[in-house]
Amino acid sequence: MSLLRVGPLVNLLLPNLRLIMSRSISTGTFKNTSPLNYRGGNRVKPIDSVGDEQAYEPSTGRVITTFACSGEKEVNEAIQSAKAAFKIWSQKSGMERSRVMLEAARIIRDRSEEIATLETINNGKSIFEARVDVEISWQTLEYYAGLAGAMAGQHVQLPGGSFAYTRREPLGVCVGIGAWNYPFQIACWKLGPALACGNAMVYKPSPFTPLSVVLLAEIFTEAGVPTGLFNVVQGGAATGEFLCKHPDVAKVSFTGSVPTGSKVMEMASKGIKPVTLELGGKSPLIIFSDSDLESAVNGAMMANFLTQGQVCCNGTRVFVQRDILEKFTDEVVKKVKKIKIGDPLMEDTRMGPLINRTQMDRVFGFLKTAREQGAKFLTGGELYTPEDPKLKGGFYMTPCVLGNCRDDMTCVKEEIFGPVMSILPFDTEEEVLERANATTYGLAGGVFTRDIQRAHRVVAALQAGMCFINNYNVSPVELPFGGYKKSGFGRENGQVAIEYYSQLKTVCVEMGKVESVF
Numbered sequence: 456m457s458l459l460r461v462g463p464l465v466n467l468l469l470p471n472l473r474l475i476m477s478r479s480i481s482t483g484t485f486k487n488t489s490p491l492n493y494r495g496g497n498r499v500k501p502i503d504s505v506g507d508e509q510a511y512e513p514s515t516g517r518v519i520t521t522f523a524c525s526g527e528k529e530v531n532e533a534i535q536s537a538k539a540a541f542k543i544w545s546q547k548s549g550m551e552r553s554r555v556m557l558e559a560a561r562i563i564r565d566r567s568e569e570i571a572t573l574e575t576i577n578n579g580k581s582i583f584e585a586r587v588d589v590e591i592s593w594q595t596l597e598y599y600a601g602l603a604g605a606m607a608g609q610h611v612q613l614p615g616g617s618f619a620y621t622r623r624e625p626l627g628v629c630v631g632i633g634a635w636n637y638p639f640q641i642a643c644w645k646l647g648p649a650l651a652c653g654n655a656m657v658y659k660p661s662p663f664t665p666l667s668v669v670l671l672a673e674i675f676t677e678a679g680v681p682t683g684l685f686n687v688v689q690g691g692a693a694t695g696e697f698l699c700k701h702p703d704v705a706k707v708s709f710t711g712s713v714p715t716g717s718k719v720m721e722m723a724s725k726g727i728k729p730v731t732l733e734l735g736g737k738s739p740l741i742i743f744s745d746s747d748l749e750s751a752v753n754g755a756m757m758a759n760f761l762t763q764g765q766v767c768c769n770g771t772r773v774f775v776q777r778d779i780l781e782k783f784t785d786e787v788v789k790k791v792k793k794i795k796i797g798d799p800l801m802e803d804t805r806m807g808p809l810i811n812r813t814q815m816d817r818v819f820g821f822l823k824t825a826r827e828q829g830a831k832f833l834t835g836g837e838l839y840t841p842e843d844p845k846l847k848g849g850f851y852m853t854p855c856v857l858g859n860c861r862d863d864m865t866c867v868k869e870e871i872f873g874p875v876m877s878i879l880p881f882d883t884e885e886e887v888l889e890r891a892n893a894t895t896y897g898l899a900g901g902v903f904t905r906d907i908q909r910a911h912r913v914v915a916a917l918q919a920g921m922c923f924i925n926n927y928n929v930s931p932v933e934l935p936f937g938g939y940k941k942s943g944f945g946r947e948n949g950q951v952a953i954e955y956y957s958q959l960k961t962v963c964v965e966m967g968k969v970e971s972v973f
């Protein structure tokens with residue numbers, strides 16, 4: 456069942472009803488009572504469990520659902536269900552898969568307001584941003600639907616009329632494990648290429664955001680995938696480990712932190728399973744003094760404060776050339792002070808709460824250390840209590856800009872995953888590149904300058920998988936996304952993602968008689 460518990464006939468006849476009703480849901484009212492595992496085309500309760508979890512509405516601090524974390528038996532059931540569906544789906548032509556995926560994209564478009572509302576309730580990001588996430592999600596499915604129909608092998612002519620050809624084949628049952636900052640979008644980034652290539656998937660969202668991915672599973676059933684092709688299990692580390700260790704899993708695609716990514720890779724290595732790792736970052740954004748200042752300031756805002764700063768590719772180390780340091784900093788601080796914090800379901804809110812109290816305390820811990828190490832608080836970095844009484848239990852803080860930063864400070868070296876920008880002055884291109892690359896991470900990087908040669912020289916030297924010139928944090932689905940160094944490997948999005956969800960079979964065909972050397 457969907458977020459809005461209306462009957463299937465009503466859903467069929469009145470597609471706009473959900474939209475109207477979802478906008479009538481207000482913060483502080485939603486409660487989930489439906490099962491959150493999805494197996495064999497239905498919401499189900501897990502057959503065994505390794506404890507319970509609660510998920511919150513971060514804007515109010517209310518518990519909105521309690522669920523059981525799937526045990527080894529349930530994980531196995533989900534994988535077996537996916538395995539059976541794989542037999543059917545993998546035999547479909549690319550065009551047949553494409554049609555189903557386009558239908559799923561259409562349903563997401565039709566239900567986008569409902570999905571965005573649920574994402575906002577469970578994650579805390581503003582409804583404005585959640586709508587963008589949903590748009591990127593259906594675009595991802597449309598893009599991979601297009602590639603599904605175009606997938607083909609090669610023909611190679613050999614001597615004597617013999618020849619060979621390659622077949623691009625799916626891997627089998629793939630596991631997706633997601634983070635909580637983009638719950639619906641991360642699932643689509645994995646599911647799109649996986650299904651286009653003919654795979655099945657068992658997905659585990661973060662236990663902080665278990666809700667929206669179940670809608671995705673329902674949507675794929677409605678779109679016409681074979682029963683069991685996309686199953687969802689819920690839980691944390693233990694459930695994730697059952698998935699990674701399962702012998703019938705062909706691949707693991709993981710989005711999350713570096714320490715967990717390392718564990719996932721270790722588990723997958725035991726079964727020689729390929730992994731895609733989309734991990735954390737501490738990315739540099741370099742602002743040269745010849746930049747269009749207004750764009751550079753806007754770029755820095757986009758690089759730091761989306762989703763309350765809980766974004767893997769954020770450019771949180773903002774290097775500013777010394778002669779514009781004061782002007783740039785003043786402009787950024789002015790803009791940050793104007794960010795409207797509050798109820799994320801309100802149309803004019805641009806910053807909601809952090810995901811939970813633990814994350815908020817973690818961010819405040821970083822800020823305490825920053826103060827002790829000599830950072831200057833130019834604005835923000837404090838607890839924020841909205842006036843609306845229903846928001847009093849939420850996890851709000853004021854977005855923060857730190858000045859007087861040095862490269863050796865903890866706030867500059869470590870991923871904070873909160874709304875905190877560190878500003879660092881620099882003098883020369885050579886110096887800033889050295890400092891920008893002095894990190895174990897390598898997810899993203901950006902440069903603002905009007906000097907076109909310098910722009911390309913700088914991004915060529917940056918040790919990062921996703922680079923931006925005169926912009927930041929745009930990620931159209933056509934562009935490969937992923938990291939260098941400890942930010943992971945493999946790529947999501949773009950044509951190249953197909954390589955990570957398929958394998959090549961070479962077929963060598965003899966047209967003549969076979970001779971033997973023996």
Ligand SMILES: NC(=O)c1ccc[n+]([C@@H]2O[C@H](COP(=O)([O-])OP(=O)(O)OC[C@H]3O[C@@H](n4cnc5c(N)ncnc54)[C@H](O)[C@@H]3O)[C@@H](O)[C@H]2O)c1
Binds near residue numbers: 634713733768872
């Ligand atoms: N590169 C990207 O595309 C990208 C996108 C979003 C988030 N991230 C990163 O994710 C991190 C924040 O997300 P998080 O706090 O959910 O990360 P996390 O590593 O704590 O958890 C990620 C997922 O892994 C699961 N998990 C935890 N322990 C596991 C284990 N032992 N085996 C298998 N699965 C396990 C979690 O339940 C969750 O679903 C940040 O570092 C952020 O930069 C990266």
Ligand SMILES: C[N+](C)(C)CCCC=O
Binds near residue numbers: 765766768928
């Ligand atoms: C869509 N963004 C903003 C590029 C975020 C990608 C996912 C990373 O956390």
